[in-house]
Amino acid sequence: MATDEVGTGLPWVDAIAASFPHHSFDEFHTHELAALNARHGALVVDDLAGAAPIAFRLPDGTAYTWRATPTGVDVTNGDAAATLVQLDETTFSAFLNRLLSASGAVCTERARLMRGTLQDWQRWEPAIQTLLTGTPIYTRAVRGTLIDRSGRPLDLHQTFTPDDDMEDLRQFFSVAGYLHIRGVYSPDEIATWGAEVEKVRAMTTPGDPFSWWSLNSGGTEIVTRINYLGRYSEVLQSLCTEPRTTAFARLAGPELRVCDDRLDGPMVFIKNSDVVKGDGDLGWHVDDGIGGHPVMCPLIQAGIQLDRANAANGQLMVLAGSHRYTKHWLQWGQEGDLPVVKLDTEPGDLTLHYGDIMHSTPPPTAPNAGRRVLYYKFAEEKTFEWVPAGCHYNDALFRADATGKVSSRAATH
Numbered sequence: 001m002a003t004d005e006v007g008t009g010l011p012w013v014d015a016i017a018a019s020f021p022h023h024s025f026d027e028f029h030t031h032e033l034a035a036l037n038a039r040h041g042a043l044v045v046d047d048l049a050g051a052a053p054i055a056f057r058l059p060d061g062t063a064y065t066w067r068a069t070p071t072g073v074d075v076t077n078g079d080a081a082a083t084l085v086q087l088d089e090t091t092f093s094a095f096l097n098r099l100l101s102a103s104g105a106v107c108t109e110r111a112r113l114m115r116g117t118l119q120d121w122q123r124w125e126p127a128i129q130t131l132l133t134g135t136p137i138y139t140r141a142v143r144g145t146l147i148d149r150s151g152r153p154l155d156l157h158q159t160f161t162p163d164d165d166m167e168d169l170r171q172f173f174s175v176a177g178y179l180h181i182r183g184v185y186s187p188d189e190i191a192t193w194g195a196e197v198e199k200v201r202a203m204t205t206p207g208d209p210f211s212w213w214s215l216n217s218g219g220t221e222i223v224t225r226i227n228y229l230g231r232y233s234e235v236l237q238s239l240c241t242e243p244r245t246t247a248f249a250r251l252a253g254p255e256l257r258v259c260d261d262r263l264d265g266p267m268v269f270i271k272n273s274d275v276v277k278g279d280g281d282l283g284w285h286v287d288d289g290i291g292g293h294p295v296m297c298p299l300i301q302a303g304i305q306l307d308r309a310n311a312a313n314g315q316l317m318v319l320a321g322s323h324r325y326t327k328h329w330l331q332w333g334q335e336g337d338l339p340v341v342k343l344d345t346e347p348g349d350l351t352l353h354y355g356d357i358m359h360s361t362p363p364p365t366a367p368n369a370g371r372r373v374l375y376y377k378f379a380e381e382k383t384f385e386w387v388p389a390g391c392h393y394n395d396a397l398f399r400a401d402a403t404g405k406v407s408s409r410a411a412t413h
Helices: 011-019 025-043 089-096 102-107 118-133 140-145 166-176 187-203 234-241 243-252 381-386 393-398
Strands: 054-057 063-069 072-077 083-087 111-115 178-181 211-216 221-226 267-270 275-277 282-285 300-305 317-319 340-342 350-354 359-361 372-379
Touching (some): 011 381, 025 072, 025 089, 025 118, 054 118, 072 118, 102 118, 166 243, 178 243, 187 234, 187 267, 234 243, 234 372, 243 300, 243 350, 372 381
Antiparallel strands (some): 063 072, 178 350, 211 221, 221 267, 300 350, 300 372, 317 359
């Protein structure tokens, strides 16, 4: 079952829903929410200051309006709010369980904005997650938690070598959410793998359901990501069991397994200059942005750097420590004094980051970028039990809609 060929929306949310608590729409609003607010309301007061009310409504008309208060949130009957979300009880429960995000609920047409915008709903999303879990919302206060094993502030631009103390790497990775390890792979290995990527690129064409295509200013389609590389390269598929990559990925947990046959399998991300349409340049995002946090996370992205990465080539950026928090969606330039880290890497380096750290790859500043990174994902056994081989939780993003448009190919939009 492949991206673009599923055509069924988000099937795994339905299949796994029984594994998570069902939240009755009425019971949650009349009893559960007050108890959650008593426990965690103080964590959302500052965040919700100035937030306009939001209402949720079932198809039968049952509705509740949420309002920010000096102690957290308050709920009243009715839908007297500028933002009104209509959804069924199953979708509401999935949203509370983080099986669907606000974006995921809307893009799979499981929820409708009767008034207001998706951004208005997302304005409330981190606070709702915090009320449910007690996880704080990501703010500049994270800086006080970015400390090393000795209690000293982390150097957020620190790099490591394969010979460094693994406990230092483990602590940095756990706290900061990313790692940069220099010189893990030899120049000969990088040359061999780079040649394999080019072989795969030459065999990939627009419309391939396993690749992402963008447009440049000349209207030319350019490939920006190729998934399931093993279709064309046994060499790149065999890297799923590469021992150095596995050892470093498992700093996040000894039980992690490589996603060799699901969640897009081994893939290459290719940065191009002059992209004007498509997903060649990725704004701030998390890999569970459509939902599925408890299904996929912790998810580790291990990136084998085939080319130099810097601002000219469209480097990876992360918001340090954000994997440990609920968080707002940000646009480039809205980071304020949050700890933005730009990773300058060389061929042969390995980067690792959590899938739910806020990360981004902005447009290259040079006119001839072509940076390539091989990515191998690692997840827990639960992910393999819930997500079938050949599938990704995000498949709903890349299926053709009623007009034939598909997100993996910019030329269709």
